[in-house]
Amino acid sequence: MLHLENVYKQFRNGFLALESVNLQVKEGEIVSIIGTSGCGKSTLLRLIAGLDAPSSGYVTIDNELITAPHPKVGIIFQEPRLMPWLTVERNVQFGLAHLPKPERQRRSNLLLERVGLTQFSQALPRQLSGGMAQRTAIARALVTQPSILLLDEPFSALDAFTREQLQDHVLQIWEYDRPTVILVTHDVEEALVLSDRIIVMQGHPGHIHQELEIPLPRPRKRTESSFQHWKETLLRYLDLSEEGRSVVEV
Numbered sequence: 108m109l110h111l112e113n114v115y116k117q118f119r120n121g122f123l124a125l126e127s128v129n130l131q132v133k134e135g136e137i138v139s140i141i142g143t144s145g146c147g148k149s150t151l152l153r154l155i156a157g158l159d160a161p162s163s164g165y166v167t168i169d170n171e172l173i174t175a176p177h178p179k180v181g182i183i184f185q186e187p188r189l190m191p192w193l194t195v196e197r198n199v200q201f202g203l204a205h206l207p208k209p210e211r212q213r214r215s216n217l218l219l220e221r222v223g224l225t226q227f228s229q230a231l232p233r234q235l236s237g238g239m240a241q242r243t244a245i246a247r248a249l250v251t252q253p254s255i256l257l258l259d260e261p262f263s264a265l266d267a268f269t270r271e272q273l274q275d276h277v278l279q280i281w282e283y284d285r286p287t288v289i290l291v292t293h294d295v296e297e298a299l300v301l302s303d304r305i306i307v308m309q310g311h312p313g314h315i316h317q318e319l320e321i322p323l324p325r326p327r328k329r330t331e332s333s334f335q336h337w338k339e340t341l342l343r344y345l346d347l348s349e350e351g352r353s354v355v356e357v
Contacts, residue, residue: 114164139298147313181253187244218246
């Protein structure tokens with residue numbers, strides 16, 4: 108279980124990015140974090156990843172304090188960040204240098220099959236479409252078998268059609284091992300398609316404004332009235348700001 112207890116984050120210039128964040132995420136749960144621009148969503152993800160440390164409070168995974176990047180945590184960024192000189196297969200195997208070659212090969216073959224890129228295993232990143240490159244990044248994050256997978260707006264640079272395809276694909280891949288997934292997104296529909304629970308953040312400094320359990324059965328159809336109801340509900344929460352103005356990014 109992931110646990111954040113009374114987390115604050117203040118930067119050296121005095122800017123307070125987060126205050127009093129308390130959050131628990133259960134094993135196998137998919138949780139999205141959405142909120143108005145600048146409310147600390149990506150900062151929160153960096154703290155969970157161990158890429159930064161809270162100014163006060165703590166982050167734990169299975170009661171272990173997180174103070175640095177942890178092998179139980181995988182992360183997928185907005186851009187694929189592939190090594191341009193390595194093949195797709197070698198990019199996927201990049202974090203497996205400590206394993207024997209047969210095990211590296213077995214794991215990469217398995218993940219490339221799951222993301223539908225087996226026939227492109229020897230391609231270079233420049234030969235891939237944007238969606239294929241991001242699928243490679245997904246395989247690279249999952250090949251280490253993390254128990255927690257962090258996604259920082261992973262599909263924001265893609266066209267709408269490819270984005271929807273990858274959202275569905277992530278759910279299909281998640282079904283194999285069911286890691287805990289925490290997604291930062293500005294896309295309300297993306298959060299609703301993927302999540303068991305949605306955390307709405309707000310304010311400067313950022314704090315958790317609302318937590319919503321999403322009871323919709325999967326697969327979720329974006330055109331159904333129940334889906335649209337939840338979308339409207341989330342947009343109402345996002346339309347709040349301390350200054351009373353709308354700062355919604357979807």
